[in-house]
Amino acid sequence: MTTTSTESPGTPPAAAEPVVTVRDLRQSYGDFEAVRGVSFDIRPGELFALLGTNGAGKTTTVDVLEGLRRATSGTVRVFGHDPYGQPAALRGRTNAVLQGDGLLDDLTVAETVVLSRDLAADPRDPAEVMELVGLTDKRSVAVRQLSGGQKRRLALACALVTRPEVLYLDEPTTGMDPEGRHEIWRLLRDLKEQGTAILLTTHYLEEAERLADRLAIMHRGEIRVEGTLQGVLADWGDRIGFRMPEDVGIADLPRPADTSVAVETRDQALWAAYTVSGPDIAGRASAAVAELLAWAGEHGTSLQHLHVRGASLEDVFLRVAGDLNQN
Numbered sequence: 001m002t003t004t005s006t007e008s009p010g011t012p013p014a015a016a017e018p019v020v021t022v023r024d025l026r027q028s029y030g031d032f033e034a035v036r037g038v039s040f041d042i043r044p045g046e047l048f049a050l051l052g053t054n055g056a057g058k059t060t061t062v063d064v065l066e067g068l069r070r071a072t073s074g075t076v077r078v079f080g081h082d083p084y085g086q087p088a089a090l091r092g093r094t095n096a097v098l099q100g101d102g103l104l105d106d107l108t109v110a111e112t113v114v115l116s117r118d119l120a121a122d123p124r125d126p127a128e129v130m131e132l133v134g135l136t137d138k139r140s141v142a143v144r145q146l147s148g149g150q151k152r153r154l155a156l157a158c159a160l161v162t163r164p165e166v167l168y169l170d171e172p173t174t175g176m177d178p179e180g181r182h183e184i185w186r187l188l189r190d191l192k193e194q195g196t197a198i199l200l201t202t203h204y205l206e207e208a209e210r211l212a213d214r215l216a217i218m219h220r221g222e223i224r225v226e227g228t229l230q231g232v233l234a235d236w237g238d239r240i241g242f243r244m245p246e247d248v249g250i251a252d253l254p255r256p257a258d259t260s261v262a263v264e265t266r267d268q269a270l271w272a273a274y275t276v277s278g279p280d281i282a283g284r285a286s287a288a289v290a291e292l293l294a295w296a297g298e299h300g301t302s303l304q305h306l307h308v309r310g311a312s313l314e315d316v317f318l319r320v321a322g323d324l325n326q327n
Ligand SMILES: Nc1ncnc2c1ncn2[C@@H]1O[C@H](COP(=O)(O)OP(=O)(O)OP(=O)(O)O)[C@@H](O)[C@H]1O
Pocket: 029, 032, 034, 052, 053, 054, 055, 056, 057, 058, 059, 060, 061
């Protein structure tokens, strides 16, 4: 791997026109509506991360963008073209790493990359691409002998060798070790800097935190949350937590204004977890802490490990997925 770049997502050219436009996309399988009115844009040099629960509709959305499925309804345009109806107009401009890698077991790594290169109008040098994904020393190895993570790298190499302007990545780092994942992240940052528009689906929240210029969280076919990481976290509000005092249940806890409360199990203990929302989060969080301390004083108890922190992407994800027992 020979890539170099900083650790921040970077700032895409906000003024650039979107190259991918999705409006009110709906996709059904028989009677089952897997995608229910999804809309988003992606601009050149921007990485848009699609997160979501299992079965949320992420892969289905990518399949429609790739032109593998005709949208049941809604509008999908890539460089102004319908990927299903006008695939020839997009050939060579988009590529994908999908969940089924479609690799041929009997070919070597180098043969596989060269085969993909031959499909491209303006290909990259296969040797350069194998170096980029860290497979140079495996160039003569047969695909069947690669590990799962190495196959994902090879699938990425096959996409990169065609020099796509739009890249769809459906869980590209699944099965990779942490070091390999970091290498791929550096590579994706470099691609963004070169102007590639990237749609990334992932179950690794850290991957989205580190790479995404904007992200969306899907649940049951709908986008429930969308924005920049900072915007999403700011909208979600601060979190106040403390260990639940003995003999106190959730119904006994005070309810300061502009807060909701859940009880979570962590480190084999019960924790009160308040979410503070609305404008002037800091002011509201301070007022809520004062009220909680007053409540503890009145009840002759102390709030162990009392802390206030900003929401994390995991907080937002779990709340969207409905895993928290919120009250
Ligand atoms: N060919 C198909 N026929 C019928 N149902 C399908 C088909 N493909 C997907 N589905 C269903 O559509 C829903 C969305 O699936 P999809 O693969 O898009 O979700 P996903 O968000 O990518 O999930 P995961 O994170 O688990 O990969 C799921 O309920 C799935 O079972």
